[in-house]
Amino acid sequence: MRKTFSWWTAGLMALFVGMGACMPPEDETDNPGLSVPGINQEIYRLMQDFYFWEDELPVVTDFGRINDNDAFLRSLRFEPLDRWSYLTTREAFEAAFTGQASGVHGFGFQLQEQPSGDFKMFIAFVFANGPAGQDGWQRGWEVTQINGRPIMSYRTANGFDFQLGPNVIGSTNSFTFRLPDGTETTRTIRRDAFQTNSVLHQEAFELAGKKVGYWVYHSFRATAGETPTRSLEVEDSFQFFNQEQVQELIIDLRYNGGGSVAVTEQILNFLVPQAADNQVMYTVQHNQPQQNRNRTVNFRRRGNLQLQRVIFLTSRSSASASELLINCLEPYMDVVLIGDNTFGKPVGSFTLSGFSRPLQQRGLELVPITFATTNATGVADYFDGLPADFFVADDPSRNWGDRQEARFQAAYS
Incomplete structure (x- = not known):
């Protein structure tokens, strides 16, 4: 069996929702809270408030014992399940979020x-x-x-x-x-x-009397400056598929590690059948202190696609928002996964610097796991990944849309 190893830039492997917060004014002069121990203490406070597994947090009283903020955060993670909570700069987060x-x-x-x-x-x-x-x-x-x-x-x-x-x-x-x-x-x-561009390739073609679309989507990235959060690339792609009146769609997520929940919703509303309009897309569950943030999101169908099924090309790099997209559709339409099992990340994050003056002053962004999602039938705990229906190896020796590329060929044959 041949092995493949992959490297690429801008792979978030994350699921993000936008949050807003108001900070009270305070004295921004010499502040011991901006030291490493002070930031550690602030991280711990925020994790107690928002971390999805807050009941698994260790008890910490000495915030100077670990003299590194990243290492301190890693020491708090609920390791059996949390592989993702991280600390970065606000600038780096914004750049990654918008590509x-x-x-x-x-x-x-x-x-x-x-x-x-x-x-x-x-x-x-x-x-x-x-x-x-x-x-x-x-x-x-x-x-x-x-x-x-x-x-x-x-x-x-x-x-x-x-x-x-x-x-x-x-x-x-x-x-x-x-x-x-x-x-x-x-x-x-x-x-x-x-x-960066999220759409790497798109086309429509005739197959056995049906119009089939093929969409290679790299990341669920929002277009900078758009309100509400959305992707103009997604808008353009689905305008194309609507104009082509595709009846089946092959969505290639093999290198897609995740991104924005808002963009995921945007795509789902183009894909969902008419019968599912206004039905449950997913529910969001937070930790005990944040139960008031729990909510249910319903479909708000857009466009005129009448898809008979959606075929996803997946790999162990298909994560988070990619998995949310698949999981939300499965209760409502025929969904097929070709390639490999997905990564296994049914949880997501929202950023917490908006709730912390010290993090804002230091230009830091705390991005811990803060919520889990469940589809309309209650499927939630896919930490081992969503299972592929057909296992087909990647074939990087062939370009997108090459009729001999193994996964693409399996999808349309």
């Missing part, structure tokens, strides 16, 4: 083990506005050398170290490719800052 990349080339790749035990590297996806996309790179190109060295020369005892250097805008690397037609080319590109 702002910086200091990267703008592509993801996969290493695929060969029968000989060697590995081949393939471009898995490319962001259109990044340096790689602007240079014309495509999924399916085989990388044979990086900076003049063969791929296998970067192998170490612990995997691969490609020594691409720091994520600094303007730095360059060279890549030699073997293209699908057998020719070779070497490209040197720089790292840059750019807006």
Whole structure:
């Protein structure tokens, strides 16, 4: 059995809802609360208030024992289930939430083990506005050398170290490719800052008398500045599928690690059948102190799609919002999963800096697990992932929409 290993940028593996909070005014002069122990204490206070597993938190009285805020947060996590609560900067969170990349080339790749035990590297996806996309790179190109060295020369005892250097805008690397037609080319590109795209590919085609759509969706990212939170890319895609009057839709989430709940709802309202309009989409459950935030969200159908079924292409990297999308549809329509079981993240987060003056002053963002979701039939605890109906290996040697790409072929055959 061949093994594949994947690397890509901007994979959130998270599920986010937007929250608002009002902070009382206070003295912002020299404040001991901004020290490492002070921030630790603030993290602990917020976790007691909002953490989904707040009843599993350890008792902490010495906030200076761990002299690192990230390490302190990790010490609080309910490890049997929580692999995700984290601390970041507000700037980094906002950039990730809206898909702002910086200091990267703008592509993801996969290493695929060969029968000989060697590995081949393939471009898995490319962001259109990044340096790689602007240079014309495509999924399916085989990388044979990086900076003049063969791929296998970067192998170490612990995997691969490609020594691409720091994520600094303007730095360059060279890549030699073997293209699908057998020719070779070497490209040197720089790292840059750019807006990533969530829609990697879309098309519609006729199959056995039906109109089928194919949509490769990389991340549930909101468009910056839009109120309410939504994605203009999603709007454009479903305008296309409505115009094409597709009857079935193949949604490729194999590299989609999650993102915005609001964008997930936006997509669900385009997909759901007419009979499910105003029915339960999902319910949200919080911890005991936040029971007043529990709520039920109903479908508000949009568009004119009359889908007979939706086929999802999934992998162990399909997480969080990807799983919420699938789980919410299953009670109402024919849903098929092709590829592999999903990641297993039926919980999500909202940011907590809005409830903390010290975090705001330090420019920090606390993003712990704060809620769980349940679909209309009560399916909730899929921590081992949603099961695939058909197991089909990824084939990064072929581009999106290639009729010979294994998962895509399984979906339409």
